[in-house]
Amino acid sequence: MATSTHAPTQHRTATVPARPPRGPAVTFVLHLGGMAVAMLLGMLLLTPVVTALADAAGWDLSAAGPEAAALVMATTMTLGMAVWMVHRGHGPRSVGEMSAAMVLPFAIGLVPYWAGLVSGADALVVGHVLMLPAMVGVMLLRRAEYTGGHVHGPARTAWGRGVEVVAHRWPTFLALGLTFDSWVSPGIPPAWTLAVLGGEYLVIGAVRREFRRDRLLAAHVAGFVLYLGFAAVAATAPAAVAGPVVAAGWLLHVAWDVALHRAGRVTWRWFAEACIVIDLVLGVTVLLKL
Template sequence: MITTTHEPGHHRTATTTARPPRGPAVTFALHLGGMVLAMLLGMLLLAPVATGLAAAVGWDLAAAGPEAAALVMATTMTLGMAVWMVHRGHGPRAVGEMSAAMVLPFAAGLAPYWAGLVSAADALVVGHVLMLPAMAAVMLLRRDRYTGGHVHAPAPTAWGRGVEAVAHRWPTLLALGLTFDSWLRPGILPAWTLVVLGGEYLVIGAVRREFRGDRLLAAHVAGFVLYLGLAAVAATAPAAVAGPVVAAGWLLHVGWDAALYRAGRVTWRWFAEACAVIDLVLGVTVLLAL
């Protein structure tokens, strides 16, 4: 798009490129794709939590039958999707409709299982296969809502602010979900993990070409050498010494993560945030395992 502006004594032409608007089909697909990703993230984060809590009270979900598996999968995926929809500005009715579209397919799969017509595994497959068509059907029934681009922003309620906070801190939630099992079964990590800790930012920074100054590169090389030394001590020392050394390495790395997060250098900020939480949890749980 060419725009021309006139000023006294001047004639100036400015050229700007306008992004063409998305078509309804593309907007529809992006809405569906966003919800699917939110579902998968919800299951990734919350399924280990549900399994761990069940194990803590002596309930083995793996041996509990397809009903328990369907409940965990449907609930964790629905929660992830619901948080995303509220973040996008959808109201309770829209969230409720989409939640029903995710839960009812599992009920449809369990019904023939209870009747003895399909196996437990097939019942879960039916639930997964029917889920996406059911979600797409709801979206088609409300096509104006899902083909019109952005939905209005969430109202500034306590719930809306809470959802925004959750969405903003997704790296922390991801890290907590990935490390939840460590609280239930703490253990001492192998010494080689310290080598990975010491070298990860050196590799990432080199790939991203962040080391434009000698001081920043020297600091990361020194950190890598330090962690090589810690790994050597942990690998050769008695268990009574190796465990605390490994824990110290993970806990010290939290400071490294925090420094890069604040500086916005070397790595992605979301990655530094997630790593800080992972390092803290694993460092503490190693201490608990001593």
């Protein structure tokens, strides 16, 4: 009886570059666009934090000259871009090169300012104008890296895991950045914002064709009517009553956000997640203002 032997099948898990779903030129542009968006988000989210910390330390950044403004802009944008690049699978060398391409233009822009040739505002403009060509230049030098795909492997370091948390919960961090000023300078939103809160999901659900003639549509219509009532009370009542009504409206809306986020209906999950944070922060800070 013949006996045949077969070599055991070996299963290996290898990390290989992902095939880009689009052409090299489009992939290149998408890489650049992703970094540009990350830069803007970094500046939007982190600049209020830096300003608040400087104020707490007794430093007036607005009076510190263009050097301080350039440092804040370059640092916050670079941090946002670096987090995105690490999430996309770029190594330390690539992140360092791109960071230098973002910081050096501001340093170059300050040289004519120090020489008395341009104003501080013009020096910052020079930095912004030179930044994009510098980034494109680095990408062209590493063309293969920016025209191919990347594999998102499991994070092996604490830094990598932290980056993944930020990337996964970006709606939460975006909402925290947008509402950071509310903690520093709390205020009471206008009464009409309650009407917007009541109607936003009704509009989004209608545009996305999520509603049918069912209880979900009836619930959103009822919610809109309720928030119109909140808005009317807040607009006509004395300040001692209007403030708590506004706070209650924002805090009550958190339950609405959570319900839609869990259900995955009517709105986008990322939008509901961001709204949970925004509504909670504004509701709490209104209570602190009272």
